[in-house]
Amino acid sequence: MSKSHRNVLPGFRLSLSFTLIYLTVMVLIPLAACLFKACSLGPAEFIEAVWTPRAKAAYSFTVGASLASAAIDCVLGLLVAWVLVRYEFPGKRVIDSIVDMPFALPTAVAGLVYSSLYVENGWLGQFLVPLGIHAAYSRLAVVLVLTFIGLPFVVRALQPVLESLEAETEDAAALMGATRMQTFRWVIVPLLAPAMVTGFSLSLARGLGEYGSVVFVSANMPFRTEIAPVLIVHKLDNFEYPEATAMAMVLLAMSFSLLIVINVLERWSKRHYA
Amino acid sequence: MRSIFCTFGLVLLTLAVGCSHGSGDGNEVELLNVSYDPTRELWKAVNEGFSEEYNASHTQQVTVRPSHAASASQARSVIEGVEADVVTLAMWTDVDAIRKAGLIDADWEDRLPNRSLPYYSTIVFVVRKGNPKQIKDWPDLIRDEIKIISPSPKTSGNGKLSFLAAWASITQRGGTREDAIQFVTEIYRRVPILDAGARGATATFAQKQIGDVHLTWENEALLEVRESKGELELIYPKISVRAEPKVAVVDANVKRHNTAQLAEDYLKYVYSPAGQEIVAQNFYRPIDPDVLARHRGQFPEIELAGIEQISGSWEKAQLDFFSDGGVFDKIFERKPE
Numbered sequence: 001m002s003k004s005h006r007n008v009l010p011g012f013r014l015s016l017s018f019t020l021i022y023l024t025v026m027v028l029i030p031l032a033a034c035l036f037k038a039c040s041l042g043p044a045e046f047i048e049a050v051w052t053p054r055a056k057a058a059y060s061f062t063v064g065a066s067l068a069s070a071a072i073d074c075v076l077g078l079l080v081a082w083v084l085v086r087y088e089f090p091g092k093r094v095i096d097s098i099v100d101m102p103f104a105l106p107t108a109v110a111g112l113v114y115s116s117l118y119v120e121n122g123w124l125g126q127f128l129v130p131l132g133i134h135a136a137y138s139r140l141a142v143v144l145v146l147t148f149i150g151l152p153f154v155v156r157a158l159q160p161v162l163e164s165l166e167a168e169t170e171d172a173a174a175l176m177g178a179t180r181m182q183t184f185r186w187v188i189v190p191l192l193a194p195a196m197v198t199g200f201s202l203s204l205a206r207g208l209g210e211y212g213s214v215v216f217v218s219a220n221m222p223f224r225t226e227i228a229p230v231l232i233v234h235k236l237d238n239f240e241y242p243e244a245t246a247m248a249m250v251l252l253a254m255s256f257s258l259l260i261v262i263n264v265l266e267r268w269s270k271r272h273y274a
Numbered sequence: 275m276r277s278i279f280c281t282f283g284l285v286l287l288t289l290a291v292g293c294s295h296g297s298g299d300g301n302e303v304e305l306l307n308v309s310y311d312p313t314r315e316l317w318k319a320v321n322e323g324f325s326e327e328y329n330a331s332h333t334q335q336v337t338v339r340p341s342h343a344a345s346a347s348q349a350r351s352v353i354e355g356v357e358a359d360v361v362t363l364a365m366w367t368d369v370d371a372i373r374k375a376g377l378i379d380a381d382w383e384d385r386l387p388n389r390s391l392p393y394y395s396t397i398v399f400v401v402r403k404g405n406p407k408q409i410k411d412w413p414d415l416i417r418d419e420i421k422i423i424s425p426s427p428k429t430s431g432n433g434k435l436s437f438l439a440a441w442a443s444i445t446q447r448g449g450t451r452e453d454a455i456q457f458v459t460e461i462y463r464r465v466p467i468l469d470a471g472a473r474g475a476t477a478t479f480a481q482k483q484i485g486d487v488h489l490t491w492e493n494e495a496l497l498e499v500r501e502s503k504g505e506l507e508l509i510y511p512k513i514s515v516r517a518e519p520k521v522a523v524v525d526a527n528v529k530r531h532n533t534a535q536l537a538e539d540y541l542k543y544v545y546s547p548a549g550q551e552i553v554a555q556n557f558y559r560p561i562d563p564d565v566l567a568r569h570r571g572q573f574p575e576i577e578l579a580g581i582e583q584i585s586g587s588w589e590k591a592q593l594d595f596f597s598d599g600g601v602f603d604k605i606f607e608r609k610p611e
Binding site: 048049052053054115116119120121122136137215219220221222223233234235236237238239240243 | 344346347349353371426428429466467468469470481482483484596597598599603606607
């Protein structure tokens with residue numbers, strides 16, 4: 001990058017100051033306000049507000065469901081991205097656009113549709129419920145809807161990488177006697193790994209914060225299908241603001257740690273595989 | 275240079291549009307009525323009646339905008355800045371929370387007739403056609419195979435009132451506090467889904483066909499049964515709670531909007547004979563004795579326990595039952611089974 005290289009955005013100082021102001025106003029100040037409110041509780045009250053057995057069950061369900069759905073999304077997303085990149089078929093463009101639907105759909109609508117679909121008298125539920133599969137108002141329902149919400153992240157993260165894979169590399173592997181499984185495992189997966197981790201972390205982050213769709217498909221029963229954001233809303237609706245922000249802080253800390261772990265994973269995979 | 279002008283122009287435009295909302299431009303004025311979940315039909319009819327009557331006799335034309343969601347959530351949104359001119363919520367505690375936030379004056383309850391109560395209601399049962407599970411009264415609800423639908427008392431006025439009615443059914447018949455706690459625990463063990471608001475619970479019961487019995491507002495039940503075209507039946511238990519959905523003018527907001535007199539006229543309209551008739555037609559029990567007598571067939575006599583008999587006051591009930599760590603939370607403290 002030489003001195004005469006013209007940047008598309010205005011100079012360094014302007015861009016930097018704008019970025020800092022934006023981040024401060026949109027992210028840091030609200031977080032600081034939250035922290036300030038939560039700190040108005042004494043340590044004993046704080047623990048009582050955020051670390052009850054019911055709250056712990058809510059955290060583990062939120063995190064567990066998000067992890068499960070992100071994992072499923074990785075598998076499904078890879079399949080979808082693979083088909084979209086490697087094959088030509090009628091309607092391909094339509095399907096490509098449909099993949100983005102969870103982005104465009106209001107999450108409440110997604111939740112409502114899911115719950116109506118899988119109840120006993122729903123289109124799919126009338127076949128599934130007699131088989132014992134309760135895909136509405138259950139833990140399965142939450143994982144299903146989070147999978148739906150998180151799928152586009154994985155697909156869109158993998159597509160560019162898949163597109164840039166050179167056919168020559170795979171041909172070379174085949175010529176050297178590799179089976180299809182070996183080619184996949186040793187040639188393609190290493191190239192995909194960083195993008196896969198990105199997609200996974202995006203899907204996970206979306207699932208952790210998801211409220212609108214989950215609240216419609218979950219029965220909100222404590223210890224079973226109650227997510228942490230629902231508990232926070234309960235506290236707010238009883239005008240217990242400090243306790244609600246305290247729980248929000250705990251969720252935030254959990255999300256941050258998860259994302260740091262994933263970030264480390266991503267950098268390791270880049271170094272290891274690239 | 276051009277881009278600076280464009281941005282400046284855009285900013286001015288946004289400000290102009292933003293400022294033109296609110297008190298209106300002299301001839302047109304808007305009121306915002308923040309209400310609870312099942313009252314959509316009622317306030318639509320009241321708003322039509324009121325604006326017709328008001329616009330006929332005034333040069334200023336009024337439109338009333340409604341807003342509906344679970345009662346406690348609505349109270350919270352008003353506290354956090356929604357510019358409601360009047361609130362018509364399900365529970366005294368929700369209106370009082372707005373008073374505590376400084377938006378309503380301390381003497382609000384005595385400013386309107388009947389301690390700010392233009393209509394009252396109660397909690398009843400809705401069952402499937404033919405009442406296959408033979409549910410007649412409160413003790414039938416805790417039979418093993420019954421599934422009960424009632425919204426969450428944490429967010430919904432309906433939810434809180436179902437709880438209080440169940441409680442009253444024990445304490446008003448000589449049961450102790452422990453008996454009542456045992457009873458509500460059994461009730462909520464049979465609730466498979468805790469919806470956030472009354473309407474959500476109605477959809478779950480009526481549309482998604484989940485549950486054997488639905489504990490809901492009398493007005494919501496009558497509406498639900500009418501809409502179901504024979505698939506649902508209304509059952510009156512022997513005793514229930516006297517629900518008191520209070521109304522109030524939000525003083526801080528009407529001062530800003532200059533709509534104090536208009537807001538008061540609007541609420542007073544609900545007390546008028548025309549307003550009470552609309553109330554009765556929408557299945558709420560009017561306080562006007564003549565209107566009530568005319569609609570007696572629709573509102574059977576039922577023993578109603580007031581909050582004074584259950585808990586002493588709404589505030590005590592909120593603290594005892596619904597706040598963090600209260601009786602309702604304790605039901606779910608241990609892992610079920």
